[in-house]
Amino acid sequence: MIFWPLNYKYMKTIKNKFLILIACFLILGCNEDSFLEEIPKDFLSPEIAYVTVNDFDAAVLNLYAQVRNEFYTSDNQNSFPAISWDGTDMVYAHKNFGTRPDWGGSLLLPTNTSLVYEAMWRPAYRIIYDVNVIIGRSEGPQSQLTAEQKKRVQAEAAFFRGFMYKMLANLYGDVPIVLEEVTSPRRDFVRSSREEVYRQSAADLLLAAQELPDVDDVDNSRINKLAAYHLLSEVYISLGKWQEAVNAASQVIDHPQTALMTERFGSMVDHPTFGGDVYWDLFRQGNQNRMSGNTEAIWVLQYEFNVPGGNDGFQLERTVIPRLWQAKIANNDGSVHPLIPYPNTNYYGRGSGFMSPTRYLYDNIWRKSGYDQDMRNSEYNIVRDFIVNNPSSDHNGKWVFKDNVPIALSSVNDTTRNFFPVFAKASVVGQHPTELYHNDQTVPGSLTNSAQRTFRDRYAIRLAETYLLRAEAYLGMGDKENAAADVNTVRNRAQAPVINPADLDIDYLLDERLRELHYESFRLLTLTRLGKLVEWTKAKNPWVGELYQAHNNLWPIPFNEIEKNIEADLGQNPGY
Structure with missing residues (x-):
């Protein structure tokens, strides 16, 4: 290949003139906004994340994952499934037993970020934000959706927005309605009335129902x-x-x-x-x-066990099944042995007894319903007695209550976490994954401490x-x-x-x-x-309800949301 020597200054002059001509052509011949719009292609951005139908389907599937993981999976005491029963007529909370949970005061405060903000507000608005992005981008210039695909994607996304606004209105009353993607920080949110929020929820759900x-x-x-x-x-x-x-x-x-x-x-x-x-x-x-x-x-x-993204299952079993493997039975010589030596699939898995049912749930409502007739109160569905299954116990093979076996009571946990009626729907009794079976099968069905989820769909x-x-x-x-x-x-x-x-x-x-x-x-x-949270809980769960106040029928607006909303008054629910 031959390279001809050229004068550098001459070449630079030609190059500069050529660039000027190109620039003039681009400025005069192109839409300025389009010319200046940069669409990055070497990293993920909204412009390239919402293009094909597969892109939108992936975004919609993420809504399913968020709803499942935030509202139907309990991995800590402040996650929503647990909170949605605690503080009601249903259960007593016992994880940190010793002081009465003050739902009317120290717990239900606007400043309680881990509860008031994290349990519902933050995840609900995160999902609403994602829905607004999906719907907005489906109408955008980059979208390659057909008319039918767009209709389906928008309907599926609208379902989740309607679902979230329904729950937010139920719990907080008046809340902000946001229907478009927020692309820059906003500090001017205002709350819409509870009725307006329900109307928006209805509009979204009606669209979903029709499409x-x-x-x-x-x-x-x-x-x-x-x-x-x-x-x-x-x-x-x-x-x-x-x-x-x-x-x-x-x-x-x-x-x-x-x-x-x-x-x-x-x-x-x-x-x-x-x-x-x-x-x-x-x-x-x-x-x-x-x-x-x-x-x-x-x-x-x-839910799928041992599958990436499968979540393994809701920790319902851990939360509301008693610690039967810690329930102590007294031997004739005064020694103490557990009802079962390890958690056991035939004894409803590895419960932790974080919550126990109120008497209203395990007894009173059935006496008003045909105690011995109502199938939901059958011996299969609410288990009130258990067979001792421990070779070390003098009472092995006997029923605890039917045979009047002596229970060793040494702490408040014995009756609040270790031994109370089991609601069978909370467990996959007899069906725990074999991977979670204990090496010691002296008592068949023994499980490891990891067997604490309800390993099934919900x-x-x-x-x-x-x-x-x-x-x-x-x-x-x-x-x-x-x-x-x-x-x-x-x-x-x-x-x-x-x-x-x-x-x-x-x-x-x-x-x-x-x-x-x-x-x-x-x-x-x-x-x-x-509007019956306070009335009903006071009447059915006095341990919690006595501390409720009238304004607790609605939760407070999170203080951190009010504090950062400096360009408008977000306001607070009365009484907080």
Whole structure:
């Protein structure tokens, strides 16, 4: 190759003139804004993260993960699942037993960042932000979505925004409504009224209900139009739109592919050790999804053990199952040995007893419901006695209460964490992963300390609740006949005595929700939605309720949000 020598100054002059011509052409011939817009391609940015349908699907799937991990997975005492029962009529909290949990004072404070902010506010608005990005970018110039793809993506995202605004309004009342992507710091948020927030939630959920696929046209993990109609029914109740609430719930109840499960089914039907009933079957491993034949499932959150992103399962077992492996039995010579030597799959896993049920939950509500008839109170579903299973014990093979075996009581933990009734729906009894079995199988089924999750999928929405929502809407209309018919549909499945329409009121309905949905739905949000948190907890859980004050029916707005919102008055709920 030959290189001809050229004069450097001459070449530089030509180059500068050429660059000037190019610049003039670009300035005169191009849109200035487009010319100056830089789209980076060597690192992830919104401009390249939301382009193809796969990009948007990945973003939507992240909404599922956030909802599951933030609101349906309990890994600490301030996570939302635990908080949604603690401080209500359902449970006593005992992890740090010794002082009464002061929900009316030292706990429920605007400055309690770990609770008031982290449990609900922060994750809900994080999800809303992500929804707004997805919807906004789906309309953007970089989006390659077809019209049908865009409709689906927007409907799925809107479902989650409607879901979050429903929960925020239930718990905090008036909150800010944000419907567009926030691209720079804002300090001027104002709160919309609770009614306005519910209206926005209803708009999002109605869009989702109209555009999402039908219940059997999606896989187990995805939301569908019936899930949207279910949530929409509750929001319409909150708005006092009784007929609309009935209509939305009826979309779910009258669907030809939904029905309450009334016969035994699934993975434990023929188990040689464990008996059961259809309510017990609903909560066995592998029985939650519609593909298992469960026509009651509307939306089921997915968990997988030892799979990246699978989350392993909700720590419900750890939270609400007693530490039976720490329950002490006295020998005849005065020595003490545990009921079982290790946590055991046949004894409901590795419970920690962080929360124990109130007497109202494990006893009183059943005495008003046909104690010996209601399936949900059967020996399979609420276990009140246990066989000693420890070769070191003189009482090995005996029932603790039936045979009057002496329990060694040495501390408050013995009755508040180690020994109390077990609600079987909180455990995968007999179904723990074999990887978690203890090396010492002297007592078959012994587990390691890692066996503390409910290693199964979890209902987010179940048809039985839809019936109870429609009953609530009928009750709001003054139609007790139809309200009682819906409640009795649920009670008939449980083989419980029917309720007379004249005896049905909102208090009875709250009891029925607790009987059917304990350790499943968010009890806190139901009580705050109805303005009954303080009244109900004072009456049913005096250990907590005596410290509540009237204003605690709503949670406070987090102080850190008020403090940094310097360009507008975010305000605070009364009493805080």
